[in-house]
Amino acid sequence: MSRVSVITILPVAAAAVLAIGLYAMKYEVARLETRANELQRSLIAQTETLGVLQSEWSYLNRPDRLRELALRHLTLVPVAVQQIGALDEIPLRAAPAVADNRGPLSRIKPANLPSAQMAQVGEREAP
Amino acid sequence: MSGVVLMGQRGADPTGTPPNQRVRVSASSGGDALGTGHARLTVVATFFAIAFAIVAGRIIDLSAFNDDRGTGTSASVATGQSVRGDIVDRNGVVLASSLAVASLYAEPRRIADPALATEALMAVLPTLDHGQVFEKLSTGKSFVWLQRHLTPSQQMAVNALGVPGLGFRTEQRRVYPHGALAAHVVGYAGIDNHGLGGIEQYFDADLLGGGGQVSALELSIDVRTQYALQEELALALEEFQAIGAAGLVLDARTGEIIAMVSLPNFDPNQIGTSLADGRFNRASLGVYELGSTLKILTIAMALEFGTATLESEFDATEPLRVGRFTIRDDHPESRWLSVPEIFIHSSNIGAARMAMEVGADRQQEFLNRMGLMSRAGVQLPEVGTPIVPKPWRDTSTMTVAFGHGIAVSPLQFAGAVAATINGGWAVPPTLIKSQGPVDRQRVLSGETSEAIRRLLRLNVLEGTGTLAAAPGFLVGGKTGTAEKARGGGYQSDALVSSFVGAFPMNDPRYVVLALLDEPQGNDSTKGFATAGWTAAPVVSRVISRIGPLLGVEPVDTISRTAQQALFISLDGRTAGAAF
Known part of the structure; x- marks a missing residue:
């Protein structure tokens, strides 16, 4: 008798659990579908907005408009070719003359801060 | 899932379970009706077992092996409209783009006071012709276009009027932010969204097929040099x-x-008024x-x-x-x-x-x-x-x-x-x-x-x-x-x-x-x-x-x-x- 009831109750219980599960699942799916549609709509709307903004940006960046704005608000002018130079055209400070045959690294002591070295170089060049 | 497996076991392994022992017992006792009943029960049980097994199999199949469901739909497919692809210059500056723009229509039947509605519309869309609008709104028709291709700000202004009987319909419109600059290169598209000149015509199929989802068509043009x-x-x-x-x-x-x-x-942008020269x-x-x-x-x-x-x-x-x-x-x-x-x-x-x-x-x-x-x-x-x-x-x-x-x-x-x-x-x-x-x-x-x-x-x-x-x-x-x-x-x-x-x-x-x-x-x-x-x-x-x-x-x-x-x-x- 107890065996029969187990056999009966178990499927019934399983069916009940399944039914509840299915019900919950169905509503979850419906909810997710609504959400997916919402996102889809939002995506379309955002894409359209993005397109409008990109076109607007391109429109506002018309070269003639930019030039007019620059003339009105800025004191800048286009770069002239005379203002463009190569890196090796910049003169470098002359290398300090090394009096003895010790290498340049041998002079460096912990006390020799870069500023001290600069002063030293200046002194040596002065005469 | 576990329930299905349970039922499946019952059907799949009949000899090891009590009902079958009883079948054997009743058969030996010679109870014909009982035997028939058990036989029917077995058939029905087997049928359900198979049915559930199929459902279980399908669920496993769907959940474990078919991962592509839901990923195939994209925004452009969902809109059901063909969106013409963008054309950009070599630095990505937009030269041609398709925008969804609102067109204003009216349902004159639902408009209670055409004179008042006309006044309100004229206030936000001054380019409209007063007499024409009043005439359109007074006809009593069910649908009439008032103004095609509104700008977003115009659309907002009309919306803010709150006049019942006015509505918007979204249409695709081709815009060229740089106007006449590079016009001969980019060309133009007609009202039906088909290219009628320049790149727009040469790559018409590609631009339509792109659907806005692929990357834009990159030209060799540099807008600054062009200017x-x-x-x-x-x-x-x-x-x-x-x-x-x-x-x-x-x-x-x-x-x-x-x-x-x-x-x-x-x-x-105004191809209708352009000259052939x-x-x-x-x-x-x-x-x-x-x-x-x-x-x-x-x-x-x-x-x-x-x-x-x-x-x-x-x-x-x-x-x-x-x-x-x-x-x-x-x-x-x-x-x-x-x-x-x-x-x-x-x-x-x-x-x-x-x-x-x-x-x-x-x-x-x-x-x-x-x-x-x-x-x-x-x-x-x-x-x-x-x-x-x-x-x-x-x-x-x-x-x-x-x-x-x-x-x-x-x-x-x-x-x-x-x-x-x-x-x-x-x-x-x-x-x-x-x-x-x-x-x-x-x-x-x-x-x-x-x-x-x-x-x-x-x-x-x-x-x-x-x-x-x-x-x-x-x-x-x-x-x-x-x-x-x-x-x-x-x-x-x-x-x-x-x-x-x-x-x-x-x-x-x-x-x-x-x-x-x-x-x-x-x-x-x-x-x-x-x-x-x-x-x-x-x-x-x-x-x-x-x-x-x-x-x-x-x-x-x-x-x-x-x-x-x-x-x-x-x-x-x-x-x-x-x-």
């Missing part, structure tokens, strides 16, 4: 009261068209007898076939009589001229003699190789077919040598010039941004190409092209002034003045071409309308503006190294090496 070229040409057009102008900036290494201008132009692309569809600029190719041809060297000399003492024609020089030197002299004095007689030594057959073969005998293969529907002499007589050989009797589009000519100066590689002009190195075909030797570079530079230093010089850039180039043909003769008052230049000449990066259609001389040009006075200054100004934009390093043009690298004496001696 500089257009503005300078427009100024020249106005100054010299020309009827039209065309200009090109071409990458000499890749054939990419960085800028292409044709004036007058049109606004693709504005829509005509003078740079690619128009074919012109370009005059002396063709001498670049004549000299390249003579050097290439070995019929002349830079040091050869030709007799330009007297005008050349051929049949009923007499070939004259505009500025006769009336003496023997070397090849560099023929070039910088632009001697027609010398060029004609050079071409005769090459011969008609080789000349045609050469021009064909340079792409001047057939339509250019650029990605536009508006491409002009060159007009070449038929039959090709000796007279043709001579006149073609200085650019008469052959009419080509400025675009294909710029492509040919690019090949003569870039080291001799054919570079078919293209409007699509280059995606890397392309297979190039050699059409000229490197030596010929270097000779042409030096000649072009010489012509700007002390020839007809001095006004094309731009400070800081090694500009080279050739003028070309041709009289327009009309009814079998030429008119001396209708000229096509063009200048084809390139920079920097020691390693040419860009070819710049400017062409003015029927310019008139003025006081600043001492009355001259020839190319050296009208077109050359345009090229100078364009190069000064675009050089820094395109990242061409300025050099000291009078430095010893710069001069030596491009040196060529008038008797054809060269020094240094440009490479």
